[in-house]
Amino acid sequence: MEIVIVGGIAAGMSVAAKAVRTNKEAVVTVIEKEKFVSFGACGLPYYLGNQFDDQNEMFARTPEQMRKTGINILLEHEVTAVDFATKTVTMTDLTTGETKSKVYDRLMLATGAQPIVPPIPGIDASNVYTITKPGPVAELKARLPEFQNVVVIGGGFIGVEVADQLAIQGKKVHLIEADTAIMGGPFDPEFSAKLQTAVEAEGVVIHLEERAQTFVTTDGVVTSVKTDKGEYPADVVIVAVGFRPNTGFLKGQLEMLGNGAIVIDAYGRTSVEDVFAAGDCATVPHRLAGNVYLPLATVANKMGRIIGTNIAVAKEEMEAFAGALGSSAIKAGEYEAASTGLTEKQAQNLGLDYKTTCIETNNHSNYYTVQEKIMIKLVYDAKTHVLYGAQLFGKNETVLRATGLTTAIHAGMTTKELGFVDYAYAPPFASTWEAINVAANTAK
Template sequence: MRLVIVGGVAAGMTAASRARRQNPDAEIVVFERGDWISYGACGLPYVVGGEVEGLDRLVSRTPEQMRARGIGVRLCHEVTGVDARAATLTVLDRSSGRTVTEPYDRLLLATGVEAIRPDWAQTDLRGVHAVKEIPDVQALENSLKGARRACVVGGGYIGIELAEALRSRGLSVVLVEKAPEVAGRMLDRDYQRQVRAELERHGVDVRCSTGVVGLTGKAGHVTGVQTEGGLVRADVVIVAVGVRPRIGLARAAGVRLGKTGAVAVNLRQETTVQGVFSAGDNTESLHRVTRHRVHLPLALGANRMGRVAGVNMAGGDARFPGVVGTSIFKAFDLGAARTGLTQTEADTLGLQAVSVDVTSTDHAGYYADARPIHVRLTAERGSGRLLGAQLVGAVPSVKRVDVVATLLHRRGRVPDLFESDLAYAPPFSSVWDVLLVAADRLQREV
């Protein structure tokens, strides 16, 4: 049996490892169009910022290690076509320029996402970068030599992380966001504002409700960003306006796409085409709170999907439990996390949602260095079912979002949270952890 995997980063390499464990005899081949496999792409902004000492640190397994486990890794091999009836792929060896046809018994599409490049960013000007893959950082590092001014376009978590990274390297940073606030897809408005305030407190010039019109350049190098609010001069421009699933091969294979535009799969990561699986950032997943199919390209979900696909394509039987929309990011000294639905999202879905906001401290207020933590907890009116939580506060403290995420998986109700025996000692929490305070208030509202 020949198992072929397209894409060698999170979902793809996880699938390869799992398939090998499931089936010691199968031939397993991974085609990766780039030079790197199995790395933590979420760490890229922190290589720029210096919190990670080098790109090598992000690699969890090398091609040699994978080959030693009997997994064929073909770097610089781009899969350019698929014939699902013949069960063959067209593969371009980018180093030699040769194209070959490769057969498969089972195919996994783990092609991930690509950074969206709006029209204005379709340019040959040097100094304009997306930060999505390892070579992007290598290219950015070149542009940063001697650079003094950066403009980050896009205030999602990647834009925020890169604004911090560049600021910490001493550049002046302007962050331009089309929407009225940063972090617009993750948090409700009040919480978005706190993130913006933190960016501004650290000297990032945040300009919201500001669209980009074009770029200016000189001698082949970018010199600024033309925005609706005027020119932002910049030696380096980061394009972080979002990502979209790479679905070219899925289309060519005749695989059904979901409403989100990503590949539709069942819980076994099977597409609508026999023998073709899909996993990772190019793939939809089940949202356990809404029961809708969503496209949430995040690392843990990608890894989980890869595991499931790897087991199943090698003859096992595994299912992906779905996600509850948990995510977390850091902006300087502030952490922000969410799980489930925001109030805004719940309203959009027509749910009868109610939220409470609670401010407390990350540990006992009387203990040294207590810092504020803000929680919005959201539940369904009537049923009391938990719908979501948003936390903004000191960096590690917002990780307690996990408690709510765990309850969402089990369709927990507000009293399930309130009654939980959460850990307390002064260096760790208030007696009533902020989540318990929020649950107590919310149970009176639902």
């Protein structure tokens, strides 16, 4: 069996690693346009923030290590077309310009996504960066000592993480967000407001409902950013306004969402026979919300492992993915926050009959040092009290509590059950009534 995998970063390499273990007779080939594989871009904001200095920490495996397991890896090769009728992949060798082709029995598409680069005048200046690849970010990090005024465009995960990390280093940071709140996707407004306060406490100036219109340049270098409401000095501009699936070369050949994400089922199969997809180029089966676009590394790796089995076995042996919950977390200054399952906005958009509760409670016993408040919001079914979603905000020990809430949502527990789960207790870690119990017991 010839298994061809297009893309070798997260989902692609997970598929390859599992497939060679599952079917010893299969010939597994990974085609990757970069010079590397298995790169974790989630670490880039923290590398930029000097939380660590060795970029190699972000690589799970080297190409040499993967080749030793029996995987064929073609680096610096870009797939330009797929003929699904003849099961043929066409690619270009980026080092020689030569066009090549390869026939497959089963195909995995893990082409990832590319950062959205809005058509703002001046965006092609030499001091405008996106935070996606190791090379440009290493260059940005080396140049940081010469930069003082930073403008970040976008208030999602990358924008907030980068702004926070650079403010900690003493940079003057302006964050421009077109929406009414930062982190408005995974969090409801009350949590976005808390995150904004936490980031502002580090010195970041946040501009909401404001759009960048022009990057003012001199000799190809941005000197300021003009928005529809003001103008801000800029020694460097970081653009982080979202991602678009790398699927343009497949347009019209597969079922896709409006943004170009390839639609898959619970087995990772696309609308074309013997073709699978996962990662930032594809949808994700969500336990509560159906097929959604959810570009998260955790889901990419899990779907990759599932598909690594399915692509290498007979149909009757294939395994279904249990479904994601969109669980995510972020650090903002001295605080941390997490979201899992459905937010209130998502529950409303899905037309669910839901209720919510939102409380602040203590992280551990009051007589143990440095007691802190944790804010917890639960979204649950109005009649059955089955838990749909949870959000948390606080200092130490907050995000790890989301693990318990994710498990409860995954299992379909009710708030009544959750209120009496027997969580571990000791004064340094919790109260006799754990914070999760307390939140659940306020659900009426």
